[in-house]
Amino acid sequence: MAKIVVVTSGKGGVGKTTTSAAISTGLAQAGHRTAVVDFDVGLRNLDLIMGVERRVVYDFVNVINGDANLKQALIKDKRVEGLYVLPASQTRDKDALTTEGVEKVLNELAEEFDYIVCDSPAGIERGALMAAYFADEAIVVTNPEVSSVRDSDRILGILASKTRHAEQGKGSIPGRLLLTRYSPERVVKGEMLSVEDVQEILAVDLLGVIPESQAVLNASNAGTPVIMDENSDAGQAYQDAVARFLGEDREHRFLTVQKKGLFGRLFGS
Amino acid sequence: MNFFNYFRSQKKKSAQVAKERLQVIVARERVHRDGPDYLPRLQEEILNVIRKYVQVDEDAVSIQLERDGDCEVLELNVTLPEHRA
Numbered sequence: 577m578a579k580i581v582v583v584t585s586g587k588g589g590v591g592k593t594t595t596s597a598a599i600s601t602g603l604a605q606a607g608h609r610t611a612v613v614d615f616d617v618g619l620r621n622l623d624l625i626m627g628v629e630r631r632v633v634y635d636f637v638n639v640i641n642g643d644a645n646l647k648q649a650l651i652k653d654k655r656v657e658g659l660y661v662l663p664a665s666q667t668r669d670k671d672a673l674t675t676e677g678v679e680k681v682l683n684e685l686a687e688e689f690d691y692i693v694c695d696s697p698a699g700i701e702r703g704a705l706m707a708a709y710f711a712d713e714a715i716v717v718t719n720p721e722v723s724s725v726r727d728s729d730r731i732l733g734i735l736a737s738k739t740r741h742a743e744q745g746k747g748s749i750p751g752r753l754l755l756t757r758y759s760p761e762r763v764v765k766g767e768m769l770s771v772e773d774v775q776e777i778l779a780v781d782l783l784g785v786i787p788e789s790q791a792v793l794n795a796s797n798a799g800t801p802v803i804m805d806e807n808s809d810a811g812q813a814y815q816d817a818v819a820r821f822l823g824e825d826r827e828h829r830f831l832t833v834q835k836k837g838l839f840g841r842l843f844g845s
Numbered sequence: 846m847n848f849f850n851y852f853r854s855q856k857k858k859s860a861q862v863a864k865e866r867l868q869v870i871v872a873r874e875r876v877h878r879d880g881p882d883y884l885p886r887l888q889e890e891i892l893n894v895i896r897k898y899v900q901v902d903e904d905a906v907s908i909q910l911e912r913d914g915d916c917e918v919l920e921l922n923v924t925l926p927e928h929r930a
Contacts, residue, residue: 721863725867726867726871729874730874733874733879766860766861767859768860769863769864773863
């Protein structure tokens, strides 16, 4: 039975696509067959972050409309075994994602894969609602910043009421917080909400904390999911998050100010 | 705000301000989101009734609906203006 995971946030630019790419890659690295699906119709970007943009032939909407089958549209990742990308359509038709169409594609994916990671668009419009609707679990990506936290709370409300799970009377789907762009230096100075602050406000379990890191931009520049940069702080933090997602109990890292000397910088730590 | 207050208020860290603002707005939005549709109107009416007797601010009345198992508790808080001697 495949597990459908939505990566969502409400607010744009907080790291949903970076997270979707990293988490799906991590799940595949752990040996789970994983498909990552871009729900951002009209603003496709997961393909770029995954580095497969030049191999896109067919997309999600083509499959829904029957212009192509799923096998034709899925892009196989060349680096990690068992990882596939389903790109979003660049159509401007907002209603292209029908509930029936999305359900059909997800059902078909569920036959082949262990995990289906749905990369939600920003906002609370159709694409975002569709990405969440069939999910079994949610990862709520949040920056330690007021508008992001407020939007995440909004999204948690939607997860509690507007998913198939909720409509069947089974309540909210389990949602966990992934705090990204975290800067312990600024938290210490009292300039940034701490992970405890955000958790207290949102009252959800913590999946992980990803530190503000140059590795994220470097990874997106190169089209390599940041989790593959095993020496970077962000890459390691994502690896921890994937391990926790899979049920492992791992301590949170990168929550305090790292003082790295020259020696540490030269030889890593 | 006088000159000294200005410097005193600057002392509060911005993250603390952010947290307090978020706690207020998130709590308010949750009431509207999770509560029954009539809550905002109920709040409005209660406010109007209170205003017949005491002049209070718009945000002097807060309504919270809490669920505890099968039991629902409607909590009503009215902040009355300070007594003048």
